[in-house]
Amino acid sequence: MANKATENEAKREALKACRSHTQQKCTLFAVNEQVIFNDRHWYTLWAPFKTQQQVKALTNGVLVGQKFPDLVYIDPDGKKTSVHASKGKLRFVHFWGSWCPSCVKEFPAIIDLYRILNDVLPEQVEFVIVQVREKIETSKLWLSSNSLNLLPLSDSGIQDEAESQLYLSNGERINDRRIAKIFPTTYVLDKNGVVVFSNMGSVENWTEYVNFFKDAAEFSGK
Numbered sequence: 001m002a003n004k005a006t007e008n009e010a011k012r013e014a015l016k017a018c019r020s021h022t023q024q025k026c027t028l029f030a031v032n033e034q035v036i037f038n039d040r041h042w043y044t045l046w047a048p049f050k051t052q053q054q055v056k057a058l059t060n061g062v063l064v065g066q067k068f069p070d071l072v073y074i075d076p077d078g079k080k081t082s083v084h085a086s087k088g089k090l091r092f093v094h095f096w097g098s099w100c101p102s103c104v105k106e107f108p109a110i111i112d113l114y115r116i117l118n119d120v121l122p123e124q125v126e127f128v129i130v131q132v133r134e135k136i137e138t139s140k141l142w143l144s145s146n147s148l149n150l151l152p153l154s155d156s157g158i159q160d161e162a163e164s165q166l167y168l169s170n171g172e173r174i175n176d177r178r179i180a181k182i183f184p185t186t187y188v189l190d191k192n193g194v195v196v197f198s199n200m201g202s203v204e205n206w207t208e209y210v211n212f213f214k215d216a217a218e219f220s221g222k
Helices: 007-019 103-121 136-145 206-219
Strands: 072-074 080-081 089-097 123-131 164-168 173-174 185-189 195-200
Touching: 080 123, 080 185, 089 103, 089 206, 103 123, 103 206, 123 136, 195 206
Parallel strands: 089 123
Antiparallel strands: 072 080, 089 185, 164 173, 185 195
16 A cells, blocks of 8 residues: 555555455554554454344344354254354354365364363353265264364254255254355354354464454453
8 A cells, every 4th residue: 555645544445455355354464564463452353242232133144243043953962952052152153064175174273273272261162063065974974084083063954965955943944055155164153142253265273263262252242
């Protein structure tokens, strides 16, 4: 933005350009070659979190600031449940398949995040890892054959590679592409079930987000 008349104009244009490519909040890294990035502030960018009262007025959806659809699934213990049953917890909701090259490449990074969050935020983050376009048995076989069994899988209910409909708690069904335009897709929900982060595609290093989870665990759910 060096061609802008003033520094403030350059800042506005840089942030505007960033926002055109992402739902996430944007922050400046440097101005006139001087780094102004504040990493402690960066970890708070999922905030401000919606209060329980504010959540009542929200529409359901997958955009940041909306209440996530109440997806039904079978948890790792074989119990039928739904996304919003995990009250008082953050939720890491991930859509993947062993047929998807980007999904399988990303899986070790998710396991790293799972290990760390289980240690630093015990019982505060629910991992909902659901398969799409394949049976859960196929997903589990891939995990086992690649020694990645640490991460517990939930079952979306999909029975074959041609099936694309997921189940909601109100009895309706929703096409998986309405939730995940590409695979893998991940959502982080605050303690009230509101989308605070989403990513379509794989993430190389999920551990960079640990402090975001810490902030959300402390301040969301009020």
